[in-house]
Every structure is written in structure tokens, then in C-alpha cells.
Amino acid sequence: MKQICIASLIASASLIGCAEHASTAPEATSRAQLTALEGYVANPLRPFGGRCDTDITVSPPLAGDAANVLRLHIEYVCQLKHMGRATAITEQIVIFTSPTTATATSTGTYTAANGDQLFATWTGTATSNGPDNTFSGPETFAGGTGRFAGASGSTWVSGTASFATMTGQFTSVGTLAY
Numbered sequence: 775m776k777q778i779c780i781a782s783l784i785a786s787a788s789l790i791g792c793a794e795h796a797s798t799a800p801e802a803t804s805r806a807q808l809t810a811l812e813g814y815v816a817n818p819l820r821p822f823g824g825r826c827d828t829d830i831t832v833s834p835p836l837a838g839d840a841a842n843v844l845r846l847h848i849e850y851v852c853q854l855k856h857m858g859r860a861t862a863i864t865e866q867i868v869i870f871t872s873p874t875t876a877t878a879t880s881t882g883t884y885t886a887a888n889g890d891q892l893f894a895t896w897t898g899t900a901t902s903n904g905p906d907n908t909f910s911g912p913e914t915f916a917g918g919t920g921r922f923a924g925a926s927g928s929t930w931v932s933g934t935a936s937f938a939t940m941t942g943q944f945t946s947v948g949t950l951a952y
Contacts, residue, residue, distance in 0.1 A: 822950035823929045824854035826862065828942040830935060833865070844868040848880070848942075856950065857886045868900070876900045878909065883918075890920030892950075896931060905938035915950055925952040 833845035850862035864882025871877060877899055884892040898911020910932035918925050933944025 817924060817926075817951040819927070819949045819951045820856050821948075822855050822857075822927060823946040823948050824852055824857075825945050826850040826852035826854075826933075826943065828933075828935065828944070830937075830940045830942060840869075842870040844870070844876075846880075848882075850882075850884075852884070854884070854946075856952075857884065857892070860884050860886050862894070864894075864896070866896075874902050876902070878911075886920075888920070890918065890922050892918040892922040892925055898931065900935075905936055907935045907937070907942075909933060909935065909944075913946060913948075918952075922952050925950060927951055 827850065829849045831847040831849075833847050835843065835845060839845070844867075846866040846868060848864045848866055850860075850864070852860045852862060854860050862882050862884040864880040866878055866880035868876050868878045878897070880896045882894050882896075884894060886892075892915055894913050894915050896911060896913040898909050900907050900909040910930070912928055913931050914928045915922075915925050917923065927948060927950035929946035929948030929950075931944050931946045933942055935942030
């Protein structure tokens with residue numbers, strides 16, 4: 775019994791000794807961890823998205839384009855969180871997978887009122903009902919200029935477009951770090 779009590783006393787003393795010197799603050803173990811933490815603080819994740827109205831122009835096909843490929847030039851006017859009123863220009867490639875379905879990809883640049891730019895890519899699917907189309911898919915952001923130079927993030931885009939009026943609209947919801 776005496777041996778058990780002494781062992782318990784030694785173990786307790788060791789724990790107390792450790793507790794007296796234990797740090798309660800987090801410690802960075804490397805410069806890389808500090809740099810990552812500084813980047814997170816400098817570029818917090820913010821809610822991003824909004825609504826855009828679009829004007830669509832059919833672009834001529836390029837040599838070698840398959841018959842089911844359609845090229846579009848699309849200009850946006852948007853109201854976006856953390857960007858305000860913005861414009862964008864994208865080039866989109868639509869590949870018809872059936873008479874009523876398609877996949878699409880686009881690359882573009884959003885421009886804020888002060889001239890700062892945000893670079894974006896979008897990939898999605900579309901369904902058509904005559905001249906009217908619905909579409910959705912993720913948009914990702916990678917870099918830009920001004921305050922968006924190191925930007926990253928993504929939104930989910932969903933909207934409609936009409937080839938009768940050559941206009942459309944979409945909403946986007948997501949996050950952006952810059």
C-alpha cells in the first residue's frame with residue numbers, strides 16, 4: 775500500500791511540475807506555419823457573390839471546332855459583395871451533348887469601379903427549352919490586380935439565358951479571400 779501511495783505522489787508531483795511550466799499560448803513550430811497564419815489573417819475568407827445581368831454575342835467558330843461547339847462573348851453588369859457595381863467580360867465555350875443539354879466553360883475578368891480586377895473561371899451545365907436556357911456550376915477565382923492580386927475562392931452560379939433576346943442573368947453565392 776505504501777508503494778502505491780508513493781508512486782501516486784510521485785506521479786502527481788510530476789504532473790504539477792509539468793503544469794507549472796506548460797504554455798497556454800499556441801506556439802508556431804516553423805516559419806512556414808507563421809507565414810500561413812499571416813496569410814490567413816491578411817486574406818480572410820469573406821462572403822462573396824451577387825447578381826449579374828448579361829449580354830451575349832455569338833463568336834465565330836475557330837478552325838477545327840466541332841459542329842457541336844458554340845463560342846460566346848459575354849459581358850456582365852453586376853452588383854457583388856465586396857466589389858460593388860462591377861463589370862465583367864468572359865469568353866465561353868459551349869459543347870452540346872444532346873439537343874437539349876450542354877457543358878460550358880468560361881474564363882473572364884471582373885472589374886470593380888476603381889479598376890481592381892478579379893480573374894475567374896466557370897464550368898457548368900446547361901439545359902435548353904427552345905431559345906431559353908438554364909445553367910449552373912462552380913466559378914473559381916485565382917488572382918487579379920489591386921486588392922484582388924492574391925485572391926482565391928469560389929461561388930456557385932445559377933441563372934438563365936435567352937438566345938431569342940441574347941441576354942441573361944445569374945446569381946452567385948460563395949466566398950472570396952483577398
